[in-house]
Amino acid sequence: MVINQTLVGIVEEAMRRHEIEQLLGARHGVSGIFNGEYVDLFRVPKERLEEIAVTPGAALGSVRHKPKEEDCRRIFEQFKKQGIRYFFYIGGDDSALAAHIINEMAKEEHYELRIFHVPKTIDNNLEENDHTPGFGSAARYVACAVRGDDLDNRSIPGIKVDVIMGRDAGWLTAASILARQTETDGPHLVYLPEVPFTIKQFQKDVKETYARYGRCLVAVSEGIRDADGKLWAQTAGEELYEALKDGQKELLGKPKKDAFGHFQLSGTGILADYLTGRIKDAVDAGRVRGDTFGYPQRSFTGMQSPADAREAREVGRDAVRYATVGDVDGSVTIKRVRGRKYEMYTDLVPLEAVAGKNREVPKEYISPGGNNIQESFFDYARPLVGDLPKTAVLDALLLSYASPLLTGDLPETSDND
Amino acid sequence: MVINQTLVGIVEEAMRRHEIEQLLGARHGVSGIFNGEYVDLFRVPKERLEEIAVTPGAALGSVRHKPKEEDCRRIFEQFKKQGIRYFFYIGGDDSALAAHIINEMAKEEHYELRIFHVPKTIDNNLEENDHTPGFGSAARYVACAVRGDDLDNRSIPGIKVDVIMGRDAGWLTAASILARQTETDGPHLVYLPEVPFTIKQFQKDVKETYARYGRCLVAVSEGIRDADGKLWAQTAGEELYEALKDGQKELLGKPKKDAFGHFQLSGTGILADYLTGRIKDAVDAGRVRGDTFGYPQRSFTGMQSPADAREAREVGRDAVRYATVGDVDGSVTIKRVRGRKYEMYTDLVPLEAVAGKNREVPKEYISPGGNNIQESFFDYARPLVGDLPKTAVLDALLLSYASPLLTGDLPETSDND
Numbered sequence: 001m002v003i004n005q006t007l008v009g010i011v012e013e014a015m016r017r018h019e020i021e022q023l024l025g026a027r028h029g030v031s032g033i034f035n036g037e038y039v040d041l042f043r044v045p046k047e048r049l050e051e052i053a054v055t056p057g058a059a060l061g062s063v064r065h066k067p068k069e070e071d072c073r074r075i076f077e078q079f080k081k082q083g084i085r086y087f088f089y090i091g092g093d094d095s096a097l098a099a100h101i102i103n104e105m106a107k108e109e110h111y112e113l114r115i116f117h118v119p120k121t122i123d124n125n126l127e128e129n130d131h132t133p134g135f136g137s138a139a140r141y142v143a144c145a146v147r148g149d150d151l152d153n154r155s156i157p158g159i160k161v162d163v164i165m166g167r168d169a170g171w172l173t174a175a176s177i178l179a180r181q182t183e184t185d186g187p188h189l190v191y192l193p194e195v196p197f198t199i200k201q202f203q204k205d206v207k208e209t210y211a212r213y214g215r216c217l218v219a220v221s222e223g224i225r226d227a228d229g230k231l232w233a234q235t236a237g238e239e240l241y242e243a244l245k246d247g248q249k250e251l252l253g254k255p256k257k258d259a260f261g262h263f264q265l266s267g268t269g270i271l272a273d274y275l276t277g278r279i280k281d282a283v284d285a286g287r288v289r290g291d292t293f294g295y296p297q298r299s300f301t302g303m304q305s306p307a308d309a310r311e312a313r314e315v316g317r318d319a320v321r322y323a324t325v326g327d328v329d330g331s332v333t334i335k336r337v338r339g340r341k342y343e344m345y346t347d348l349v350p351l352e353a354v355a356g357k358n359r360e361v362p363k364e365y366i367s368p369g370g371n372n373i374q375e376s377f378f379d380y381a382r383p384l385v386g387d388l389p390k391t392a393v394l395d396a397l398l399l400s401y402a403s404p405l406l407t408g409d410l411p412e413t414s415d416n417d
Numbered sequence: 418m419v420i421n422q423t424l425v426g427i428v429e430e431a432m433r434r435h436e437i438e439q440l441l442g443a444r445h446g447v448s449g450i451f452n453g454e455y456v457d458l459f460r461v462p463k464e465r466l467e468e469i470a471v472t473p474g475a476a477l478g479s480v481r482h483k484p485k486e487e488d489c490r491r492i493f494e495q496f497k498k499q500g501i502r503y504f505f506y507i508g509g510d511d512s513a514l515a516a517h518i519i520n521e522m523a524k525e526e527h528y529e530l531r532i533f534h535v536p537k538t539i540d541n542n543l544e545e546n547d548h549t550p551g552f553g554s555a556a557r558y559v560a561c562a563v564r565g566d567d568l569d570n571r572s573i574p575g576i577k578v579d580v581i582m583g584r585d586a587g588w589l590t591a592a593s594i595l596a597r598q599t600e601t602d603g604p605h606l607v608y609l610p611e612v613p614f615t616i617k618q619f620q621k622d623v624k625e626t627y628a629r630y631g632r633c634l635v636a637v638s639e640g641i642r643d644a645d646g647k648l649w650a651q652t653a654g655e656e657l658y659e660a661l662k663d664g665q666k667e668l669l670g671k672p673k674k675d676a677f678g679h680f681q682l683s684g685t686g687i688l689a690d691y692l693t694g695r696i697k698d699a700v701d702a703g704r705v706r707g708d709t710f711g712y713p714q715r716s717f718t719g720m721q722s723p724a725d726a727r728e729a730r731e732v733g734r735d736a737v738r739y740a741t742v743g744d745v746d747g748s749v750t751i752k753r754v755r756g757r758k759y760e761m762y763t764d765l766v767p768l769e770a771v772a773g774k775n776r777e778v779p780k781e782y783i784s785p786g787g788n789n790i791q792e793s794f795f796d797y798a799r800p801l802v803g804d805l806p807k808t809a810v811l812d813a814l815l816l817s818y819a820s821p822l823l824t825g826d827l828p829e830t831s832d833n834d
Contacts, residue, residue: 148716244660251691269689291711298569303565389471
């Protein structure tokens with residue numbers, strides 16, 4: 001949600017540097033470099049830049065392509081041909097890896113290229129970083145959605161499962177605990193990719209929580225795995241596929257694996273539906289629902305957290321500053337100043353320290369049972385997410401006024417009122 | 418998202434009326450009346466009331482129970498026993514119906530009861546109302562989510578289907594068009610329950626749109642039906658259930674019908690998954706994704722639209738005003754003042770004018786092809802939703818700078834960066 005802040009940070013700082021004559025933005029990442037499609041960024045009017053900064057989605061376009069060695073070679077050849085001397089690559093660990101490979105090629109040929117990886121991922125899983133741009137805003141979305149969902153589930157008690165983005169690390173799912181304002185608030189259970197997930201334990205956890213609170217809100221990462229490291233989203237997809245009769249296999253489409261062996265996690269509700277199915281198997285609760293939070297987590301308009309917006313701009317500016325101070329390359333990272341008050345600074349680390357690596361949620365933040373997040377995570381995440389809207393409940397004021405007339409169960413309807 | 422504004426409106430106005438000695442809030446709607454569980458609302462401190470007003474989810478609790486004749490009888494007996502003389506029932510058309518039935522009982526027995534239905538439904542489907550409290554805020558959520566989703570789908574082009582709440586009327590789905598800021602912005606196709614939906618036409622529409630824009634964003638109501646009025650969500654659930662082998666039927670749970678013959682629409686991703694499956698059958702597009710917006714639509718924290726918050730408070734206050742001016746009963750409704758500038762007022766109409774009725778999106782707002790919404794809907798919905806965050810794109814500034822190096826297809830990965 002803040003990638004364009006970073007882009008604008010790069011543009012405005014580059015404009016101030018006389019040694020940078022032109023700044024080209026590649027359309028759709030490496031695809032734009034391959035196809036020669038660029039935007040001349042110095043020609044974008046200042047007011048337009050500010051509007052773009054607050055716009056979700058990569059304004060230059062993005063691409064789902066992890067560059068291979070030969071792609072990197074092509075990119076490098078293109079740079080030489082066009083006299084490109086600075087390269088800023090905004091993205092996650094895959095982008096850092098490509099930047100690293102191209103950098104090595106340039107060094108080998110003594111071609112002067114200053115290459116910088118600029119961090120951006122809502123998954124917050126980059127090594128060397130305290131946190132990454134994008135995370136604070138996505139976490140803000142998740143916290144606001146889960147807070148409202150818990151209030152909804154308080155209003156009409158039941159079991160609710162929310163599937164949250166994050167293939168390789170559970171940071172965003174962990175941020176769901178920011179929704180808690182009182183002790184009984186959900187999420188009551190939180191499952192991350194960092195802890196092997198079993199259906200049996202899940203059923204037991206949900207059953208106990210539901211018995212305790214009369215309701216249960218569960219935050220689950222889309223990246224939860226079994227003890228062998230296999231994604232449950234994949235298992236769910238495969239089990240469904242296998243369970244379908246021959247000739248009916250394509251009803252929901254075959255579980256899709258991409259060129260890199262990744263199964264599709266987002267843009268399908270299958271994991272949530274599978275998990276609510278397993279709850280229905282084991283728990284006698286009237287109301288069991290699942291939501292897959294999906295793309296709004298990363299693109300909801302107007303959801304930039306103040307710190308995230310500011311820092312995303314800052315890493316862009318600093319990338320240009322680093323690029324112009326000396327013969328350097330590297331990955332811009334965000335570090336946190338020690339102390340009670342939140343402060344950050346950027347640093348430059350070698351590309352290989354970030355390239356292709358995954359930073360998991362440390363064990364210290366995960367409760368011993370592996371099904372919840374420790375309170376200490378609040379101190380970590382709150383400054384990044386910002387203040388959340390305050391909410392209040394009536395519980396403490398409950399007055400049982402009259403004698404019961406009837407205590408029979410009420411049937412359930414399912415409209416949206 | 419604004420039901421508590423209405424509750425607080427009732428409380429603050431009732432506090433000012435000496436003839437009202439006590440105001441009880443029934444916990445979980447009619448269930449609280451049956452079980453004698455109430456909150457003494459005059460004892461809630463003023464600051465707490467203001468916090469509750471901005472909190473999503475019914476602070477008193479809600480219930481999914483459409484009261485039958487015998488339930489209404491029990492409620493009425495309870496009122497007589499407790500000396501209750503005013504009854505404010507906040508909700509949709511089912512609530513209005515129950516209010517109407519109880520009102521008739523009171524009249525028959527000459528028991529002086531002033532009974533008021535106070536409108537609240539994000540579905541916006543109440544007769545006699547220009548719009549209903551709840552709609553503006555939910556529509557704001559939908560517009561912000563779809564705007565971001567379109568930008569995301571612009572960044573990585575593909576076909577995206579967003580399933581939006583609204584069982585019987587397509588108002589909320591129609592509001593997705595508020596996401597459009599320029600001519601090429603999505604949603605490019607919009608399907609409401611008001612127009613019979615066929616898979617064949619859907620496939621054709623998506624194929625043509627994708628060919629035209631290179632991307633396609635579709636807003637679909639969860640309540641879309643076929644020519645016989647059967648819900649597609651039900652068909653999707655049944656087809657999946659039928660396609661499963663014996664002994665594997667319970668994998669995702671049986672398609673669930675509640676006591677009122679309603680199939681579960683929310684809290685499952687099945688319709689979106691089914692529709693993306695049908696797109697994959699017919700359109701050769703790399704990236705096809707579906708999201709079911711789910712519960713955040715009605716409960717996202719901090720999403721009250723200014724007009725909606727204000728008006729929700731107002732209908733609560735006015736319900737008490739109407740109740741105390743004379744021997745009246747009825748349903749509080751929102752009317753719009755004619756003219757260019759948006760203004761509203763409340764009116765009181767007979768309960769039976771609203772009870773159990775469904776107000777559809779009028780034909781004049783639906784495009785002739787039945788797959789889109791007319792521009793005139795902007796004038797209707799914009800004042801209710803409020804100003805949306807402005808966004809900007811770079812398209813117009815595209816500069817094709819260099820000659821292409823390579824134009825081969827790039828494989829797709831599916832991480833969240």
